[in-house]
Amino acid sequence: xxxxxxxxxxxxxxxxxxxxxxxxxxxxxxxxxxxxxxxxxxxxxxxxxxxxxxxxxxxxxxxxxxxxxxxxxxxxxxxxxxxxxxxxxxxxxxxxxxxxxxxxxxxxxxxxxxxxxxxxxxxxxxxxxxxxxxxxxxxxxxxxxxxxxxxxxxxxxxxxxxxxxxxxxx
Amino acid sequence: xxxxxxxxxxxxxxxxxxxxxxxxxxxxxxxxxxxxxxxxxxxxxxxxxxxxxxxxxxxxxxxxxxxxxxxxxxxxxxxxxxxxxxxxxxxxxxxxxxxxxxxxxxxxxxxxxxxxxxxxxxxxxxxxxxxxxxxxxxxxxxxxxxxxxxxxxxxxxxxxxxxxxxxxxxxxxxxxxxxxxxxxxxxx
Numbered sequence: 001x002x003x004x005x006x007x008x009x010x011x012x013x014x015x016x017x018x019x020x021x022x023x024x025x026x027x028x029x030x031x032x033x034x035x036x037x038x039x040x041x042x043x044x045x046x047x048x049x050x051x052x053x054x055x056x057x058x059x060x061x062x063x064x065x066x067x068x069x070x071x072x073x074x075x076x077x078x079x080x081x082x083x084x085x086x087x088x089x090x091x092x093x094x095x096x097x098x099x100x101x102x103x104x105x106x107x108x109x110x111x112x113x114x115x116x117x118x119x120x121x122x123x124x125x126x127x128x129x130x131x132x133x134x135x136x137x138x139x140x141x142x143x144x145x146x147x148x149x150x151x152x153x154x155x156x157x158x159x160x161x162x163x164x165x166x167x168x169x170x
Numbered sequence: 171x172x173x174x175x176x177x178x179x180x181x182x183x184x185x186x187x188x189x190x191x192x193x194x195x196x197x198x199x200x201x202x203x204x205x206x207x208x209x210x211x212x213x214x215x216x217x218x219x220x221x222x223x224x225x226x227x228x229x230x231x232x233x234x235x236x237x238x239x240x241x242x243x244x245x246x247x248x249x250x251x252x253x254x255x256x257x258x259x260x261x262x263x264x265x266x267x268x269x270x271x272x273x274x275x276x277x278x279x280x281x282x283x284x285x286x287x288x289x290x291x292x293x294x295x296x297x298x299x300x301x302x303x304x305x306x307x308x309x310x311x312x313x314x315x316x317x318x319x320x321x322x323x324x325x326x327x328x329x330x331x332x333x334x335x336x337x338x339x340x341x342x343x344x345x346x347x348x349x350x351x352x353x354x355x356x357x358x
Contacts, residue, residue, distance in 0.1 A: 007348060007351060008351070009348050010347065068349075127346070146348065153348050
C-alpha cells in the first residue's frame, strides 16, 4: 500500500552540539520523518560575538529547502540528514507543554534492535510569531495553537496501536 | 561554499585578527628577566625597550645574590655616553637590593634600562631578577591592527550585502503553520 502524506509540522528544534538544529516533521500514515531544514552554527557566532559574529553564524548555518509537495516520501526518509521513525517502532510518545511550545519525546526501537530516545521542541518559527503578532495574536496564543495543530497532526497520522502509546500533557 | 559565506568568514577572521593586533598595542604584558652582572667595575647589564609617546615603563627588581645594584633608565644618546664612560644623565635612577618604580618618558623612542654594581659590590658577581612592563599605545601596531580590522569589516559587510542580493530558491518555502495534506479521494 502506498505511503500517504498526512501532515507537515514546519518547525521543531533539536539541541545540537554546535547550536540548535531546525527540522520540519513530515507525518505519513506509516512514519514520522524529521527533515533537516537548518543546522545552526550558533557556537561559532557566540565565539566571534557581536553583529558580525551573528551574521557569520547565520551565513555558515546550513539551510535546506525541501519541496514537500512533490518530493517522494522515500527520498526524504533515505536522506542521511533526516530521521525517519516508523510508527510501528514507537514505544512511547509524549508531548508536554513548555513555555516556548511543547516538548516532543519519542522513544522507539531502531531496526538493529537498539532503543533510542529523541526530544524536540515543537515551536513555531520566530518569523511566524512576529507575523502573527502583527495580526494581533499574542505569542503565547500562537504557540498554543501551533502545538494543538501539531498534536492533531500526530493523532491523524498515528495508527491506533501507536496512538495508544502516546501521551498528551498539554 | 557560496561567495557571501566566504566573504563573511574571511571578513570575520580578518576583523578578529585586526582587533587583536590593535588591542595588543595597548599593553606589551610583563616581561621577566634574570641575569648576572659579572664581577668587576666595568660590567653592567642593559636591555632596551621601545616606548611610545606618553608611554611608561614599570620596573621591579631584586638582587638574588648579595648587595645592592644601581639602575638607570637612559635615552639612546645618554646611554651612548654612559657606555663610553662619559657623563650621562639618566631619565631615572634607583639604588637598592630591591626596587619598584615607574618612569614616564618625555619623548617616544628607544630607552635603555641599565643595571650596574652598587657601591662596594664591584668585585662580586650579582644575580638580579627584574620584571618590567611597558605601558602605552604602540602607534605602529595600533595603525596596522586598525587597518586590518577595517579590511575585515569591509569584507564582512560585502558578504552581508552579497547575501541580500542572492536569488531566492525556486522551491516553494516550507509553510509556516501546520499543513494537512488532502486525503486521497476514493476511486470512482
